[in-house]
Structures are given as C-alpha cells and as structure tokens.
Amino acid sequence: MTVANISVSETPLVLYTLRRADDALILGHRLSEWCGHAPMLEEDMALANTGLDLLGQARELYSYAAKVEGRDNDEDKFAYLRDVRQYRNLLLLEQPNGDFARTMVRQFFYATFADLYWRAMMRSSDLTLAAIAAKSEKESAYHVRHSSEWIVRLGDGTEESHHRTQSAIDELWAFIGEMFAVDDSERGLIDAGIAVDPVALRPQWLKTVSSVVSEATLALPKSDWMQQGGRSGRHSEHLGHLLSELQSMQRTFPGATW
C-alpha cells in the first residue's frame, strides 16, 4: 500500500506561506545532514543551531498554511505527504551541501535575502506573518553574520579555500534570480500589503553580498542567466532524493503516529 499525496488548495496565501515554509524546511534539512560531520566541533554546533532555527520557522509557517487552508492538513502532512512537484522551495536551497564552502555560500546568499525579506514582512498587514517574520528576522540576522564571517575567512584564507569558495559562488550564482521573481499569485498579495515585494530588496542584497565577497577577495560572476522553477514545482533532480529520505517513514508506514 502506498500513501497518496495530500491535495492542497493553493489559494494565493496558502501557496505564499508554503513557499516560505518549504524554503526553511529544505535548507534546514540540508544543514541537518552536516550533524556529526562538520570541519570542527564548534561549527557542528553552529550548523545545527542554524538548522534548528530553520526547522522552527518551517513548522510555524506550515501550521499557519494549514490554518489558512482550513482543511485537515497539518505541518507533517505538508512536509511528508507532498511529492517533488508539490514542493515550492527555491532551487538554491535543495542544492547538495557539497563542501563547507558550498554550504556557506548557499547559506550566505539565502540568509542575506531572508533577513531583508523578514524585515520587510514585519510590516505585513497579515499579523501572523508579521509575527513569524519578527521572530525569524533575529535568527536570519545571525545567519548572515555567521556565514559572512566564514565567506571572508574562506575567500581570504588559503589558495585552496579561495578556489573552493570562488567555485561555489560561480556554481550557485544561477539560482539567486529566483529569490527575486514574482508571479501573478504573489503579485496580488503584494498589492494587498500582505506579501513582500522581493524586487525592492535586490539592490540592498547585492550591496551586502558584493561588499562581503570583495572583502573576501572573491568576485561575483558576470553571467546573468538564472534558473527558475522551484516556486512552481519544477525542481532539480536533487530534491527527489532529499524527499525520499525525509519522507521514508511516512511512506513506509502509512497513517502511523510517531
């Protein structure tokens, strides 16, 4: 017997909330893969803390999505019983950890974005989203600090670390455009003062990222071709493998309580 995927009534607000929740869950999951394997014990602690912050954000957002949707879905059904085509996270966040440089660049790109995003969302006319944003912003502010300190050390460390970090930037750059994309569903929420307009955040994001990258003696790529698709469920091949692991228990033992 297999478990059917849940169906989700993706009204604009449900979809909007799920997108943010999926971002947090998928990145939190990726960071949790580091647990027990980090370059030093101190960083093992730090990566787990960041992962736990993100898991916490995901759970609050899923619970809110469930409430808005008003059916019998909940945080675990959203996480464990949607397949790859129903996931709405950014492609950047499902990319494999790679080496520590790749993980830190991914973290730095996303945290810098998320911090601006949450700060803007604190002014949302949706009070639940504003409250989640206020809590999450304090977490993401630290994630920016932590990851940017590492970008500087890795970029300006040894020849090897410089090379690895530059490669990570080059390889992940194509995924940043998606952070600033808006579709019709989100446009309406932005106009209603509920959602954040990410386009407005782009100059500040670029300014912060450029200044850290240049302090790190690294460079941003010139290329401006950007991959998209995560927000509408067209993912990279990596997400399916992540989900098959994440969901293995729920898929093997349908309906059980854990």
Next chain:
Amino acid sequence: MYTQALNTSDGDERHVEDAERATQFQARIDADERIEPNDWMPAAYRKTLTRQISQHAHSEIVGMLPEGNWITRAPSLRRKAALLAKVQDECGHGLYLYAAAETLGSSREELVDAMLAGKAKYSSIFNYPTLTWADIGTIGWLVDGAAIMNQIPLCRCSYGPYARAMIRVCKEESFHQRQGFEIMLTLCRGTAEQKAMAQDALNRWWWPVLMMFGPPDQVSQHSDTSTKWKIKRFSNDELRQKFVDATVPQAQFLGLTFPDPGMKQNANGNWEYSAIDWEEFKQVLSGNGPCNRDRLAARRKAHDDGAWVREAAMAYAGKRKQRAALQAAE
C-alpha cells in the same frame, strides 16, 4: 579555569614523584577537596584522568553517528527538531569534555588524533547499528539512561574541571532520556507493527547496554585506584544493578519484555539478570563490532574533509595579525 597553557610545562619538578606530596595529595582527596588543573598531582592520576575524560569525549562525538543516522529520516518535524537538538547536545558534551581533558596538558588535537588512529577507546555501545526508528527511542531511553547512571556520580569526581563539565552535561541531558522514552511509549501505543519494532530494538540493545557499565568488578583493571582517587564512586556492577532495577518497571509500563528469560526479582527487590557475554564485549572493544570500521571512517572523513577549512581559518587569522602589525608600524 581551563588554562591549558599553565599545565604544559613538562620536565618541571611537579612531575617527579614525591612521597610527601603524594601523601598530601591523598589527604586532600580523602578530605573531599577538589583537585584543580595547576595543583600538584601524581603522574598516574593525570594519566588516568586524561584517558578517562578523553574516552568520554570520544564517546560523545562517535555517539553522534548512530543517532545522526536518523536525523534526516525522523518521522515528524517535532521528532526531527528534538533529535537534531539532542545530537547537537552530544557534540557540545564532547566539546566540554575535551576542554576538561585539555586542562591536564594534552591538546584536543592530540586526543582526537589518537582516536582517529584507533589508539584511543570510546564506548562500545556506539559500534552497534541503528536499523529502525525504534533504535532512536531505545538509545534515548536505555543508552542515555545508562549514561546518566554513570555520569551523576562523576559530578562529584575529585577533579574539578571534569566534575564541572559533568554537571553541565547532566543538566543538559535530562531531556534526552525522556525524549527516548516518549518515542518508545508512542510506538508501544501504536500499531502492532510499531510495537514489534520497539520490542525488536529492545532485544538488540539490551545486552550491549548492560555492557556499557564495563567489565564485572572482579576483573575491572582500573577500579581500585580510581576509587581511591574518588574518580569513581560506585563499582561497575553496582551501577549496572541500579540501572537494571530502575529500568524493569519502565519496560513493564511499556509492555515490553527483556531478551532474558532467566531474569527474576530476588528477596532484596533487586532484579537478577543472566550472564553477560563478555566475549562479545571484548570483540567490540577490540574493533570487531558491527560498526567499528564505519564509525572511525566517518570521523576520519569529517576530520580530513574539514582540514582545509581549519587551515583557511588559521591562515586568515595569521594574515589579520600581520596586517594589524603593519598598520601599527606605520
């Protein structure tokens, strides 16, 4: 104070054994005084503690692996967060313990290198595999339960830094066993398949958990001096018995049975268990457990893969110092 630098002066006269100092030292121990890093101590006390604390630290770090094996597969988001936080705690505990060992004069790097080279031991229990989600419940319930039995007396150990680290560890660990028991309780109240999963896990972990307390008292090689120095306050068999007596009613509550048909309660109320297979224990300790090779390989890989990161951070710190010196000179 964990001042490593003050304790590395090898060759100073402190290391020369001195009967009078040894007598004074023992008198301090007998008076329940705490020994601190810079105090004079017999070389054997230093050696015993360095070995015990570093083994304890290695156990925490290697112990992250069997449970870490389930973080990405935890069956609910609540369980996932709890497990990640718990395994992270083990990392923190390893870190506190390495710091305590460092006050005795060995660096964390030396201690870790010895472990990676297979020259230092860690708890035998972590060489068993976690095959199902029930193993995560069982580890929390039994392995952490056994660890607590061992660790609570260590909070009063004669060596100050070790005792202080253990106080912090015990305080943080208080949620670990409850977390495990809650998983077991949920399984035992769940479907028949879940309950069977719980029973299977208990069957596989019970004997290895009893072995965690170490060899029986009559063959334990370190016990006598450790007791004299108040590093150890209860014998292996005493702690093992205490653990069994505490665990039996918990298993009864869960409706699980022990893989030991000969188990019975004696007139004193203690639960008597059958003979432990010490040959298995010996084999696991000497490297032949089901996961010894995998565990060491995983730790070596993390260490090797992280080398360039540590080098980069060191190089950056060096550059920054140089730049600051140049600026100051200008």
Next chain:
Amino acid sequence: MATPNIPLWEVFIRSRNGLAHKHVGSLHATDATLALQAARDIYTRRGEGLSIWVVPSNAITASDPSEKGMMFEPAESKIYRHPTFYDVPDEVGHM
C-alpha cells in the same frame, strides 16, 4: 600527521542583568570573532546568556597553588575586617 593546534579560549557569560560574567567553559577558535560566535552557539543554547566575553586562554595569568600559604592565609587572621568582630548590644538594633 599531527594536526596544528587551534587556539583555546575561555568563555565568560553574564546570565542576567546585574550579575557578573562567570566562567562557563572553553572552546577552540582561530580568532576572536569566531570565538565569540562559537561561544554563542555552544554556551547560550538554552537562553543562558545576555552578554559574552571570550579571552585567549594564554592571556590569563594564574596564581600558583603551591604559593597559596603566602598568597591567601595572611588574610584569614584579619578577623577585624568582618562585622561579626564587633559587639553591638541587641537593643541598638540592626547595624
């Protein structure tokens, strides 16, 4: 191959406003900024802190335990430094 040593730091935490910073443990970090971050990630996970100090372990100068007679015993006989040394009749009340 021997692994190069990463410097050791001592961590002090102020748990509540009004209290002094207290030594809580140690960690390894290559520089002060990373040490401070690591202290936050390791020693304040359960809301233990409002303020953190990190100090390189080798910057601490400690008294020598073998000199504790000379260092600390002379103070023990100066009982006139304590309020209980002085007799004040009960009827005077708390002073």
